[in-house]
Amino acid sequence: MGKIIRFRLNGRPVSIYVENNELLLNVLREKLGVMSPKYGCGIGECGACTVLLDGEPVLSCLTLAVEVDGKDVVTAEGLAKDSELDVVQRAFIEEGAIQCGYCIPGFILVAKKLLEENPEPDEDFIREYIRGNLCRCTGYVNIVRAIKRAAEELKFHVGKNKQV
Amino acid sequence: MASSSLKQEGFRYIGKRTPRKDGVAKVSGQMRYTYDIYLPGMLYGRILKSPYPHAKIKNIDVSEAEKMGAVVITFKDVPKKKFNIRLVSADRVNYKDWEVLTDHPKYVGDYVAAVAAETEELAQKAVEAIKIEWEVFEPLLDPFESMKDGRPKIHNKILFGSKEITVKNNVACRLDYSEGDVEKAFKEADVVIERTFKTNRRYHMQLEPKVTVAKPEPDGGITVWTTTQTIHNTRILISQVFDIPMSKVNVKKLPIGGSFGSSIQTNLVTLVAVALALKAGRPVKIALSREEDMYEHSSYQMYFRLKVAARKDGTILAGELENTMDIGGHQIQAYPLLGCLLGWFVSLYKWKNIKYKGIAVYTNKVPACAFRGYGNPQITWAVESVIDELAEALGIDPIELRLKNYVGRGDLFWGQGPTVKSVVKSDGVPELLKKGAELIGWYNRPQPGEQKGRFRRGIGLGRGFHTSGAGGRISGEVIDFTGCILKINEDGSVDYITALQDHGGGSLDAHAKIIAEELGVPLEKINIIWADTQTTVYDVCTHASRGTYVGGEAARRAAREVKKKLLEYAVRLLGDVVNPEALNIKPDEELGQGVIYVEGMPDKKITVGEVAREAWQRNWGSVAAVVSYRATNSPPAYTVYFVEVEVDTETGRLRPVRVVAGADVGTVINPDLAAGQLHGGFAQGWGMAVLEDTPYDPETGELMCRGFITDYKIMTAQDLPKVDDFTVIFASTHEPTGPFGAKGLGEAALNPVAGAVANAIYNAIGVRLYELPITPEKILKALKERGLK
Ligand code: FES
C-alpha cells in the first residue's frame, strides 16, 4: 500500500509513488538519486541521514516518506546557489573540518539551522546543538571552528546588508 | 588553538594550508562512497549469520528461500579453501583459518549462508526462511578459559603458509623473545614494579558500515566496489579464492567513510557478494547494517603482565612483558601483532634486558583486527602508567625519567616487529616535552591525592610514537611497497594515479603538494584520479601510517622522473640551452602553469603546457612515469600528550579540561589536516580511556549492546574540550629519509592518549586503575575502597 507524494526537493517539485512504510532516507537515495543523506545507524543515533524538512533538521532514517507530502526538503546537494557554495560549506573546507566526509552533509545542514536560530552562537551552544551528529574522524574541533567562522562571515555579510 | 613552529620556509605548497581537493564534493554531498553505488539490474544480498557463538550445522534447508525466487549460497556452494582475509604479511607466515561461508560458526555473526533477491526486503525474508538444525557448543568468551585443557576446539586444522597445522588449546599463535638477562637485572635493581593490565575490546565505529557491490562481467571476470583500505590485496584475494585470473578482477577505489584499520583485511562481505554475483549472473549489493557491522570487527583485547626495573639514578634496567590477546573467532593479523606489540614495547624505552611472551588465543567472539595504532595504544597505556609509577617511586620528575630512557635519535627502532628495524634519524621528543610542559603548566600540577573537594583536577603526560610504514633494509615478513603513475597531459595538467587509499586524513592531498613542489607546477594542476586495480600498480595498503611517508616518496620520485623528461624536451624547444641541468621549473600562478626557465635569463622560458603540447604535436611521445617504491626505513613519528582531567568525585564522571598535543612528524605538509589527526586521535583515545567497550553476554555469547550504537557510545562534540583548550604543537624536525622531510602521523596521534589520561586521573585523585575503560563506576568504587571520597 502506498501513495503518490508531492514535495519540493532542493527547490524542485517532485512527485513519486512511495509505500506507506518506506523511509525518507531510502526514497531519497534509491529512488531519487540524492545520496548526501547517509546511512550510519538507521536508528536515529548518528545524524548522518539529516535533511532539512521545512527548514528543520530531521533524521530521514526515522521519517516516513509519506510525511513529507506537500513539504520542502533540502539536502546538502541543494545548498549551493548558482553553483556557489553556501557559507557554511565554504567554512567547512576552509577550516579543514572534513576528513572522510561521511558525516559532513549532516553537520552542514544542522549548522545551517543552528545559525538561523542563533546568528551569534557561543561554543557551548554550538556543541550542544550538534551533539546528535557523530563524527569519528575529526574530534569535532575543526567542525566547531567552521561553524564559528560561518557565523562570523554571515555577520559580516549582514552588516554589509548583503543577501546571504 | 594551533601554535606551531614550522621550519619549512622556502616551500611553495608544503606546509601551507590549502583547500583539500575533495572538499567541494564532500560538502556538497556529491562524493560517492560504496554505500552510494547502485547498478542497473542489481540484486540485494543479505547474509545469514550464526545466532550461536559456537555451533555446527547438522542440516540446512534452503528450499523455502529458493521458492521465493532468491539466489541462495551456503558453505556447500563456495570454494573449499582456507585463507586469511588480510594479505599484508608474507604468505609463508600467514595463518589461514577463514572460509567464505562456514558450517562451523565460531562467533555470533559468523557467516553461514547468503541470499540475493530483487529487493532487500525480499532478501531478508528469504534469509529468514532458511532452516538450520544446529549442534551447539559451550561458548568460550575468556582467553584464559579458552586455553584450558578439555575445552571445545574453536579451530582444529588451519594453514600456516601452505602447511596444515593443528590448533592446540585454542592457541592461535605464540611469540617469545628475550635479550640480556631480566632476572639478573631485577635482582640488581633499586626499584622493581610489576603490574597487570586489561584493555577493552573497542569497536571501530567508522561512520560507513561495510558494503560491497560485485558485478559479474561477460568474460568471466568480476568488478567490485567495496569499503577497503587496499584495492590490490582485495583483488588478489578474490582471484585466489575464486580462481579468476587477476586481470579479470577489477576492484575500484572509492572514498571510504572512515576505517581505522577495520578494512586492512578484505571484509568477508566482499567475498560473499562476489560468490552471490557469480552464481546469480547479476550485480549484487550487500550493505551491512550498523548492528551487523558491529559483529564484523573489534580491537584486540589484551591482558598484560608488565614488570620493570630501574636504578636509583633513573636508569631503566629491564622490562618483562607477558601479552595475552583475545583475538576472537579468527586470525586476521594475530601473529604479526605479537611481533609488533613486542616492537612497540622495545621501541618505547631502552629496557636493556628484555623478556617477552606473547600468546594469541581464539575465543567465540567477533574477530579482532587492527584498530588505529595496532596494539600500540594498548601497550603505551600500560607502559606510560608504569613509567609514571617508576618516576614516583624514584622521586624523579616523569619528564626527566622519560628523557633519560626513551628510544630516540641513533637508537634502533622496530617499525613493524622483529623483522622491520631501522635507526632513528629525526627526534623531536625533547622539544615537544619542554614546550608541552610549559603550555600545560606541568610544574604547577597538584600532588596526587592532595585535593579534597568534589571536583579534582589533575595533569597527566603520555608519550609515544608510531611507525611510518613498514619499510626496512631487508625484506622481512611484511609486504610494504607502493607504486604510482604520473603523467603530464597534452595541456600541461597532471594526472596522478595511485591505488593508495586516503581514508580522509589527507594523504593524497599531501601527495599532490609533494608533486607540485617537486615538479614546480601549480597545485591546482595536479589531478588525483579515482582509479582501480586495472589501471594502477601495486600498493600494499593504507595502514601503518605509511600514506604520506611511503606513498608521498613514491609520488616524489615519479615527479622527478617526469621532470627529467620535461626538461629534456624543453632543451630541444629552447634551442641554445646546453642541457637539462641548465633549466629550472617554477609555478607561475598567473599563467596557471609551471614555467621552465634559465636562471638569470627571464626571456629564456617555456611553460610546461607548451612543452607537453609540442611533445604531442611533434610526435615525441608522452611525458609520464611509473614508479614502484620500497622504503628502507620506517621512522617513528613521536607524539606527546599533556591532558588535564577533572574528576567529579560524586558521580565518578571525567571531563577532559585541556589538551596539549605535540607531534614530531618531520616536515608538516598539511597543517590543518595534521592538526585534525591529533583532534580525532584525542577523541578516540579519550573514548578508549574512559568509555568504549563491547562486553558479551556470558550465556548467549552475544554483544551486550547487540550491535546498537545506543549502547556503544562514542564521544560527541559536547564531551570534548573547547577549541581554545586544545593546543597542537609540531616539532621542528626534518626526517632525512622522508619526502621533503615528512613522516607519518595518523596512529601516533592516538597512541599515548589513554596513558596520559590514566596519569592525569592519578594526579587528580591519587588512584590508578589497571582496567580500561576507566568508567565512572570504577572511579567511584576505587574512591570508596580507599576512603578517598
Ligand atoms: S542513519 Fe539516521 S541517525 Fe543514523
Ligand code: FES
Ligand atoms: S569526517 Fe569522517 S566521520 Fe566525520
